Amino acid sequence: MKYNEACHIISIMMDQEKQTPIVIAVNISPGGIPKRSIDVAHITEDGIVGDQHEHPKHIKPTRALSLLDSEILEKLTQEGYEVSPGALGENITVRHLQIQNLAPKTRLSFSGGVVIELVEPRKPCFVLGAIHPALEKETIGRIGYMALVVTEGTMRAGETITPLPPL
Numbered sequence: 001m002k003y004n005e006a007c008h009i010i011s012i013m014m015d016q017e018k019q020t021p022i023v024i025a026v027n028i029s030p031g032g033i034p035k036r037s038i039d040v041a042h043i044t045e046d047g048i049v050g051d052q053h054e055h056p057k058h059i060k061p062t063r064a065l066s067l068l069d070s071e072i073l074e075k076l077t078q079e080g081y082e083v084s085p086g087a088l089g090e091n092i093t094v095r096h097l098q099i100q101n102l103a104p105k106t107r108l109s110f111s112g113g114v115v116i117e118l119v120e121p122r123k124p125c126f127v128l129g130a131i132h133p134a135l136e137k138e139t140i141g142r143i144g145y146m147a148l149v150v151t152e153g154t155m156r157a158g159e160t161i162t163p164l165p166p167l
Helices: 002-015 070-078 126-130
Strands: 022-029 036-038 043-044 065-068 090-096 107-110 115-121 145-153 151-153 160-166
Touching: 065 070, 070 090
Parallel strands: 065 090
Antiparallel strands: 022 036, 022 090, 043 151, 065 145, 107 115, 107 160, 115 145
């Protein structure tokens, strides 16, 4: 699904359900950034099938997925950075979730059946310098979350997200 198609789905859903957290894009790459959006993702405890990582430190269950709010991408765009879903290396781009405000161990249940648990806020990586030299510094505290997979399944743009309190 292309970004414009995802935006159309979002506008329809916003009319139907104001401020409901939703998936904007699901992104993968052969390693590094940017990640590209795909139509359907198969989520396992290791992450998204087909998504690769350049650094071994990223390959562990507690770092299976990374999530980022689309509102952060919009703010960075307003600040002059050329970013879009997947550009910062996130696997799942979301809207209306305010992920930075959620606590570790919060579970997110996706309408397609996948359930994940937030582990820790994501830290900016030096590879962001390929987009802009200042981007690593500018994204401190606003680059999303790392998560582990609780329930495997498929995921696609347009799914709704229900935050569940930490256990």
